[in-house]
Amino acid sequence: MAGTPFLPQEIIRRKRDGAVLDAAEIEAFVRGLIDGSIGEGQVAAFAMAVFFRGMNMDERIALTRAMTHSGTVLDWSALDLPGPVLDKHSTGGVGDKVSLMLAPLVAACGGAVPMIAGRGLGHTGGTTDKLESIPGYRAQPDLARFRAAVAGTGCAIVGQTPDLAPADRRFYAIRDVTATVESVPLITASILSKKLAAGLDGLVMDVKLGSGAFATGLDTARELADSLVRVAGGAGLPTVALLTDMNQVLGRTAGNALEVGEAIDYLTGGARDPRLHEVVLALGAEMLILGRLAEDPATARAALLRALESGAAAERFERMVAALGGPTDLTEALGRHLPRAPVCRPVRPVRPGTVTMIDVRALGLAVVNLGGGRKRAEDAIDHRVGLDEVAGLGEAVGASRPLALVHARTEAAADRAAEDVRAAFAIGAAQPDAGPVIRERIAALMR
Structure with missing residues (x-):
């Protein structure tokens, strides 16, 4: 340079x-x-x-390439990995813990997933923040340990190490606290610089759409997806983008340790929220097809379901956690390992009825205000706090079914969060049309 x-x-x-x-x-x-x-x-x-x-497309490509080559660009060819090097990235949403299930699932189906994930931005949670709620988990290992984890387990989810796209690492932290998160060129360069530095064979993008996403409208989501696939395609990386709904929390939890718990329940069969399940399967199928591990969506979904039901995906997750410094028995002893907030309180609606609308961004900010996200780059996160059992669109709520459970450090913090949660829900009598969770598919343009 x-x-x-x-x-x-x-x-x-x-x-x-x-x-x-x-x-x-x-x-x-x-x-x-x-x-x-x-x-x-x-x-x-x-x-x-x-x-x-x-920025125009040439500027976006130049920024992405410069940030990619600001550090090490990984080459996996010498490691004799079990399959193609694949990854997925989400543009961020409230309760989006998909990566925690998807990486071990794809690994169990024959792929290698070196996932370089981000921290929370604005009102959305970060995958590495979630994983750091696991005692001992090293979300920023050195490259040798990262490579060894991928080679040994088929997957590793880590944050940006000092070696990978270091320019983006600094830029990312400053964007988070300067109200510049919602920029299509900067999001494109930030995401793809990390992915290109990871030495991938294929990438699937989950572009969130709705009140809890950067892209609240369909046109903005399409613009972002198009930017991502065009820049990735220009760099020679096969890429597919799915537009997915974020007009309600994805799954039932929002908050770091709570989301890890939900992800483990999903992998072990304890509970699988239908919308969350569909997003995982849709993204996973695209990854397997990109990696030539499946010929079509039906074959890919069947392979993913076998990996779930056999316990192979849960086993991969536990091995990944252990390889990166976490406990070896996390899935069997979840309650002993994950931290819990001292205050847990139900938030009931002012009146009973049906959930007709949710301000998902407001729910994300409620988690931030509880201490589960950052207001400044240097802020520490309380991994215990957040929301659980969050109601979805069309669900009946009242005395016996709260809007959510608040997990907080103090009674006063729980009081404030309860007010925020109530204000985020509209309650009525009509049944809303939530629409499909997968909205559109956008294929990459290859050079």
């Missing part, structure tokens, strides 16, 4: 004024992210300029 020095303030000014940046300017800015020569205020200013002015 050598080249003529650029003044970061001039790059910021040009983007602020709507200019198209060339690859050299973008590479210079990314170089400053890596070596620290660009200050946090300048990074925030650049993010805000892109937020308002956008």
Whole structure:
């Protein structure tokens, strides 16, 4: 990334004024992210300029490539992995714990899944935050341990190590606390720089759509999905995007340890929320087809269901947890290992009725306010807190069926969260049309 020095303030000014940046300017800015020569205020200013002015496709590709090559790009060819290197990424949603089930499921079906996941952004939870609620789990291992875990178990879910896309790691944290999360170019570059650095053979994108997603409307979701598949395709990575519904919490939990518990229940057969189950199967089928591990969706789904019912997926999950420093008996002794909040309280509606609408973003922010997410980049997370038994659209609620259970540190925090939860639900008599959880499929454009 050598080249003529650029003044970061001039790059910021040009983007602020709507200019198209060339690859050299973008590479210079990314170089400053890596070596620290660009200050946090300048990074925030650049993010805000892109937020308002956008980036064309060439700029997005240049930013993605620069961030990809800001660190190590993995090559798995020497490890004799059991199958193709596959991954999935979600644009973020409330209660989205799909990765926790999907990685071991695909591994049990013959794929290798080196999943580099993110932390929470804004009102949405982060996969690595969830996994760090497991005692001992090392979400940021060194590359040697990451490689060994993938080779030994077929999957490993980790956060960004210092070696992988380090420019994005810094950018990601600053975006989270500067209200610049909702930018299609920045989301595209952030997601794909990590995925391209992981050395993948195929990628499936879960682009969330609805009140709990970055993309609240169909047009925005399509725009983001199109950006992702076009940039990935331009880099030679076969990619498929599914648009999935986020107008209600995915599953029944929102909060780190609570979501891990739900994921383990799913893998072991304790409970499987139907909408969550459909998203897992749809994404998993696309991964198996991309990796040539299945010929069609029906064959792929059958393989995934066999891996679930046989216990093979749960076994892979437990082996992955142990390989990354967690307990060896997590699925058998869940209650002993996962932390629990001292206060658990039902939140009942003001009046009985049917759930007709949910402000899912508000529920996500309620979890953040409980301490389950970050308001500042340096904030610590309380993995115990969150929401459980969250009601869905069309569900009858009242004295015997609360809107949710609040898990909180204190009684006062539970009181505040209960108010937030009640305000997020609309209760009426009509039965709403929730619509399908899988909305659309968008295939990648390959160069």
